[in-house]
Amino acid sequence: MRRRSFLALAGMTAITGATGLALGGCGGAQGNEGTLSLTTPLRIPPVLDPAPGKDGVKRFDLRLRQGRTELLPGKTARTWGINGTHLGPTLRARRGDRVAMTVTNTLDEASTLHWHGMRLPAAMDGGPHQMVEPGATWAPEWTVDQPAATTWYHPHPHGQIGLHVYRGLAGLFLLDDTHDPGLPHTYGVDDIPLIVQDRKFRSDGELDEHFGGTFGPLADDVLINGTYGPYFRVTTTMVRFRVLNGANAHVFTLGFADEREFHVVASDAGLLDRPVAVRRLRISPGERFEIVVAFDPGEEVLLKSFDGDAEIEDGAYDLLRLAAAPRLTPSPGLPARLTSLVPPPPGKRTRTFRLYGTHINKHHMDMTRIDEVVPAGAREVWEVDNITFSHNFHIHEVVFRVLDIDGERPPEHLRGPKDTVYVPGKTKVRLAVEFGRHTDPRTPYMYHCHILKHEDKGMMGQFVIVPPGTENSTPRTLTGAGHTHH
Structure with missing residues (x-):
């Protein structure tokens, strides 16, 4: 480990001890440079792009499975997958499509599928409130209403996200639209x-x-x-x-x-x-x-x-x-322009989120607590202030633009539409956040660190989107939190 990283971690001993995390996250990884033959053909996940039914709905049949997969040459491992034993198919849909998912859990423990990057009603989001029990089926349905993007899907069971992703539950979800930049x-x-x-x-x-x-x-x-x-x-x-x-x-x-x-x-x-x-x-x-x-x-x-x-x-x-x-x-030349991004409008409210160990604003995740209430269609500034070691920050449902990093304008490739941002230790990032218009005062979305151990340790909060003007009357406590599908 290089000296700079060593000194940074050495200064965090008291912090990590206070949060219940052991020091030494980087010690097991040293790199693999020059050690591989790189001779195995790259696997390309199959595409699942069903034709719409007579009702105009595209139906995706997804099954969470367990099995064995050859990951290392000549050896098999116990793995999980979607419609297979490891990873899942690449889902594909277009803006305006009505999509219906049938998520059947054949595992021996509850899980979920969260549509990371998708703008959709909170009850369809696949977070920790939409658990699918063993043998059960969950059937979310929504209309795709966002520009072309590379999104993905993965489990979101509170406290077990890291293990479920690690075993192989993940896949891409590609969105298309009518705009073709070439x-x-x-x-x-x-x-x-x-x-x-x-x-x-x-x-x-x-x-x-x-x-x-x-x-x-x-x-x-x-x-x-x-x-x-x-x-x-x-x-x-x-x-x-x-x-x-x-x-x-x-x-x-x-x-x-x-x-x-x-x-x-x-x-x-x-x-x-x-x-x-x-x-x-x-x-x-x-x-x-x-x-x-x-x-x-x-x-x-x-x-x-x-x-x-x-x-x-x-x-x-x-x-x-x-x-x-x-x-x-021969390929066509790279276009000079891809789209026309409108500068983010000024946020009418600023919210601050301080990242400390595995806390956000001194709180661990509580499934019954609503941390933030946001009016539908709001434009806000979220200030993410990381006072400890490396984190990143993901917000469900929204699209944001990075305004600045420690007061400086971000590099050009970070100025586009995002939902997840890296926040190095001792760094402050300001985000211009655009919220959707799906309202539900009883079903929250999540915001959290996407380093999965941190998320599982409780580095996550909840927000609801409500009709404008009802923010002050929205309950901050959920009853019966942690809905499951049987």
Whole structure:
């Protein structure tokens, strides 16, 4: 571990002791640079994009399953998945679609599926209040009403999120709309999903489920779409990669071994104004970025994660070998403009959220407590003040824009629509938050750190969206919290 990270963690001994977290989150991860052959074809998750029924509704049948999967070569591990034994299909829908999910739980314990990045009624959100018991089926339904974006889905059972995601419950949910900026779009050919996750393994190939340290599991074995040591054969001159950090805690700083420039074209909730050229891209758990990379015929290059300056991104990693065919199909040029983002309007109210250990505003999560009441359609500024070690911050249902980081304007690739933001230790981030219009004073949405051990420890709060003018009369206590589906 580098000296800066060591000193940062050494100064946190009293803090972590007070929160019940043991020091040492980064000690198990040192990097895998130069140790992999990268010869396994990258697995591309199958697409689930059902045709609408006679009633115009697209119906998705999803089953939470357990089984065994070969993650390390020649060894199998006990895993969970959706419609398979590990991870889930890539769901696909368009703006305006009416979608209906049938989520059947065949596991031996309760879980949920949360639609991370989706704007929808709170009762359909799949948070800890929508638990699905073993043998039960949950059937949320909503109309997709947001721009094209790379969203995802994962479990959200309070106190067990980290374990359920770690075992394999996760998948992408791609949204399309009528606006076509001219980006690569053929799924599996020049539009490639990359679900990046680190995992610890025992010598027999089983997952090591010991979640010690400040941050939980931080490991040197990295899977992409569940593939160990992957490569992808490039057949076009430009490729769009939809990158999801699906790890429990690991922050990755992406780039290429030859230091080539690439372009960020979208963040969590949709397109940027224009392509932004970068050579490094930091992505924390739960965040998504879409990038476009140019290739020459016959070349090979490594997608890597570089050693960073946070205590949860130590070490360099070889992630994916990209091997270009001798002849490549020409791609259209990268458009100069992608969309027209309107500057966020000034917030009418500012709320402050102080991150301390695994508390937010000195509170741990309470399923019966409503922490914030927000009028429908509100525009607010949320100030996230991290006074301890690394965290990030995710808000359900909303779209936000990063206004500033420690008073400075964010880099251009962080100025687009987002729902999750990395907040390094001793850093203050201000967000311009846009709330939706689905009202429900009895069913909350969540805001929380998306480092899953922190979330499971209680670093989460609840808010409800209510009709304007009813904020003061909305109860702050829920009765019968923790609804389950049988």
